[in-house]
Amino acid sequence: MIDVLISFDMFLVKISLVLQLFDGHNGSAAAIYTKENLLNNIIAAMPPDLNRDEWVAALPRALVAGFVKTDKDFQERARTSGTTVTFAVIEGLFITVASVGDSRCILESAEGDIYYLSADHRLECNVEERERITASGGEVGRLNTGGGAEIGPLRCWPGGLCLSRSIGDVDVGEYIVPVPYVKQIKLSTAGGRLVISSDGVWDAVSAEVALDCCRGMAAETAAAQIVKEAVQVKGLRDDTTCIVIDIVPPEKPTAPLPQPKKLGRGVFKSMFRRKSSESSSQIDKEYLEPDVVEELYEEGSAMLSERLDSKYPLCNMFKLFMCAVCQVEIKPDEGISVHAGSSDFGKLRPWDGPFLCLSCQEKKEAMEGKRPSGDRHNSDSD
Known part of the structure; x- marks a missing residue:
């Protein structure tokens, strides 16, 4: 069953394009629920x-708060499925991508450089995530067929999931976290091409091959061509979905044409005379100035306290007595600072936020391996 869902949304808080790709496993419930709720949780x-x-x-x-809230709310439904998520927001020349799992988002700038805007949370290739899981009480290993023979990719046990981050997966363990890797860049005014694909594409082709095989094609044709290239290499063995978006710079305004003049003496001399800098229009100067892709923000920690603490911009603008994850209002004496339990907490005041409600604090501690996974929800299979 193909569990990949894609979504294109325009929302009016700011006029932005939102792209979402969900690759579900163990059923489609998590992918469908996340598609219907993640954007609203981020906006909230x-x-x-x-x-x-x-x-x-x-x-x-x-984005971090929205991902964690969506996971928390879905797990309360006690459904056993999970999903990878790649969530991209395009606001003018700003691109912000949040991801959990092994779908991938890449950008090719107009200058020909390739930027990786997501991280692979596949245990097979991510040493840091393997170490985090084992430190939190999980086990990482291959499927044992008996007699010492091990097959397949590295998986997290119990549960056997080969990913370290996802939304859902209530039956796997608290060390499988929904905290996303987030990267934000600003494109050059020349624009670029954004490609988001599920792991079925990236298991077959590299970023360079994917971009080269659709060079010069329109975005819709390019997406189909990338899928075709991947299927030709390995066949249709996994979910193989692709989104291509071309971010086209605004049309450059043309400088007004000079009034025609009658040819006379000295015309050829004036044609080859070097123009003064003052004669260039401001428009010409603006588009002659070189600009490049700027990497504005990158953070991939799985620790929720590190993702919601005061080093984040504009933290003082967040409501003081509201849970930083699930957005519920909390009384002044009920909120728990995200710094609680950290080595630096002694330097902070009890009212130094952001704050978490009690249930989100418990989720945070479990995610960070500070307490064993307790009794899990009884779950029905999809």
């Missing part, structure tokens, strides 16, 4: 009344 985590620059700066933190 954004402070109100921000200008555009503030909104872009606050987006990485809101």
Whole structure:
């Protein structure tokens, strides 16, 4: 069963394009639920009344809160499925990507450089994630067929999931976390091409091959060509979905044409005379100035306290007595600072937020391996 879902949304908080790709496993419930709720949870985590620059700066933190809240709410439904998520927001030339799992988002700039805007949370290739899981009480190993023979990719046990981060997977363990890797860049004014694909594509072709095989094609044709290339290499063995978006710079305004003049003496001399800098229009100067892709933000820690603490921009604009993850209002004496239990907590005041409600604090401690996974929800299979 193909469990990949894709979504294109325009939302009116700011006029932005949102791209979402979900690759479900063990059923489609998590992918469908996340598609229907993740965007709203992210928007709810954004402070109100921000200008555009503030909104872009606050987006990485809101993405973390939205991912964790979506996972928390879905797990309360006691469904056993899970999903990878690649979530991209395009606001003008700003691109912000949050991801859990092994789908991948890449960008080719107009200058020909390739940027990886997501991280692979596949245990087979991510040493840091393997170490985090074992430190939290999980086990990492291959499927044992008996007699000492081991086959397949590295998996997390119990559960046998080969990913270290996802939304859902209530039956696997608290060390499988929904905290996303987030990266934010600003494109050059020349634009670029964004490609988001599920692991069925990247298991077959590299980023360079994917981009080269669709060179010069329109975005819709390019997406189909990348899938075709991947299937030709390995056949249709896994979910193979691709989204291609071309971010086209605005048309450059043309400088006004000079009034025609009658040819006379000295015309050829004037044609080859070097023009003074003052004669160049401001428009010409603007587009002659070189600009490049700027990498504005990158954070991949799985520790929720590190992703929601005061080093994040605009933290003072978030409501003081509201859970930083699930957005529920909390009384002043009920909120628990995200710094609680950290080595630096002694340097902070009890009212130094952001704050978590009790249930999100328990989720945070379990995610960070500070307590064993307790009794899990009784779950029905999809």
